Amino acid sequence: MDYTFTPKQVRCSCSLTHSHYTRYIAAGEGLISKVNEAVADVLKAGHVALCYMQEDEGVAAQASDILVAAGYKVTRIYYADGTEPTPDAAEDIINAADSIRAIIFIGDSQLCDIAKYAASKKSCEWIYLPTTPDVAHAFSPIAIFGMGIGIDCIMCKPAISVIIDDNIMKRCCGRQIAEGYGNIIGYRLKCYEYSYAVRIRGADYCLAGIRRLGMITDNFLNSDNVSAAAVARASVKIGLNNQMYKLDLMCNSDVVARVIAACADEGRSIGENMPIAAYVLAGLYAEQLNMDKFNLCIPVDRVGAVNELCRLCGNDKIAAISALKSIDNHAKEWYMLSEYRQETQADLDKYSAHLPHASRIFRRLYDDAGYWLSKYGSADKFISIGRSVLNARITSVVESAV
Numbered sequence: 001m002d003y004t005f006t007p008k009q010v011r012c013s014c015s016l017t018h019s020h021y022t023r024y025i026a027a028g029e030g031l032i033s034k035v036n037e038a039v040a041d042v043l044k045a046g047h048v049a050l051c052y053m054q055e056d057e058g059v060a061a062q063a064s065d066i067l068v069a070a071g072y073k074v075t076r077i078y079y080a081d082g083t084e085p086t087p088d089a090a091e092d093i094i095n096a097a098d099s100i101r102a103i104i105f106i107g108d109s110q111l112c113d114i115a116k117y118a119a120s121k122k123s124c125e126w127i128y129l130p131t132t133p134d135v136a137h138a139f140s141p142i143a144i145f146g147m148g149i150g151i152d153c154i155m156c157k158p159a160i161s162v163i164i165d166d167n168i169m170k171r172c173c174g175r176q177i178a179e180g181y182g183n184i185i186g187y188r189l190k191c192y193e194y195s196y197a198v199r200i201r202g203a204d205y206c207l208a209g210i211r212r213l214g215m216i217t218d219n220f221l222n223s224d225n226v227s228a229a230a231v232a233r234a235s236v237k238i239g240l241n242n243q244m245y246k247l248d249l250m251c252n253s254d255v256v257a258r259v260i261a262a263c264a265d266e267g268r269s270i271g272e273n274m275p276i277a278a279y280v281l282a283g284l285y286a287e288q289l290n291m292d293k294f295n296l297c298i299p300v301d302r303v304g305a306v307n308e309l310c311r312l313c314g315n316d317k318i319a320a321i322s323a324l325k326s327i328d329n330h331a332k333e334w335y336m337l338s339e340y341r342q343e344t345q346a347d348l349d350k351y352s353a354h355l356p357h358a359s360r361i362f363r364r365l366y367d368d369a370g371y372w373l374s375k376y377g378s379a380d381k382f383i384s385i386g387r388s389v390l391n392a393r394i395t396s397v398v399e400s401a402v
């Protein structure tokens with residue numbers, strides 16, 4: 001075991017004490033053999049559900065043997081390849097025996113929202129054994145279901161334990177590494193989006209948490225190690241930092257990546273779309289900061305922008321438009337922007353400088369040297385998606401699972 005996370009609590013300069021929910025994280029070779037220890041931390045004995053993606057059947061069989069040998073009763077639930085994360089998919093776990101007191105999920109971090117949601121519904125803990133390096137999302141309490149702009153964000157709970165087995169990581173393909181790496185490219189730009197939310201929109205995210213996110217992403221993106229194990233470790237640090245400092249904003253980069261994923265129809269994941277989203281947004285943010293007309297306070301056509309997004313990704317227009325929340329601080333935002341333009345520009349420069357270098361590394365992670373990107377779609381289309389997302393100002397409402 002070469003990495004366990006401490007401390008549990010940080011007394012912060014913002015006067016709050018930040019703490020995290022996740023209790024046990026381990027990363028190293030052969031750690032699947034420790035899965036019973038992670039389970040024992042929340043459940044000494046009894047009945048557990050072991051949920052996994054079909055392609056990870058081998059890992060699941062290994063984990064199951066270890067848990068049975070440790071005296072647990074194990075119910076196995078598998079998900080076919082191509083299963084989308086939905087509350088319906090979670091029903092298989094929710095409707096399984098009441099005696100199940102812990103859920104172990106083996107698979108990727110998009111599908112882990114199924115376990116996240118089921119654990120909240122069953123009022124038990126869930127333990128995560130990732131099979132791809134993109135693990136940060138497992139540390140978020142929010143489960144995200146749906147595609148494009150028609151998504152539901154549901155407040156559940158993060159994984160109580162995460163075990164990263166480097167032997168599993170070694171088997172990951174370039175595309176799976178790129179997915180994790182792509183999300184880290186996005187997290188760096190999100191530092192700008194959080195800073196903007198605090199400075200210009202008056203949001204109360206802790207600045208120390210944003211700075212730490214900046215440090216973690218900077219350290220990782222400046223290192224040359226892009227092995228699956230290295231990406232997984234950086235992803236853990238990011239996920240835990242975001243959990244600790246409650247950096248839970250649905251950022252524009254998230255929305256743009258989701259909309260591109262929904263309308264490109266190529267089966268590319270959010271992480272793979274994230275570098276495109278980051279590039280598009282960095283350009284639009286720069287444009288926004290250079291425009292004098294904003295001082296006139298003319299509002300944008302939000303309904304028109306939502307219409308455009310629905311046309312592109314096939315979401316229900318009426319539902320999307322009626323979900324728009326009114327924004328009453330438009331004039332204030334443009335005033336703040338004119339007051340703090342220099343600082344905002346400095347943030348943007350700092351948090352977007354990585355893009356040219358990082359996107360080169362991202363492309364190289366693919367066996368086909370980024371061939372799919374050149375066939376993927378036009379820059380104009382992605383920019384118009386980015387513009388519509390910025391104009392629409394879609395705010396996701398977080399509901400509670402229970």
Ligand SMILES: [Zn+2]
Nearest residue numbers: 012014206208
């Ligand atoms: Zn703080």
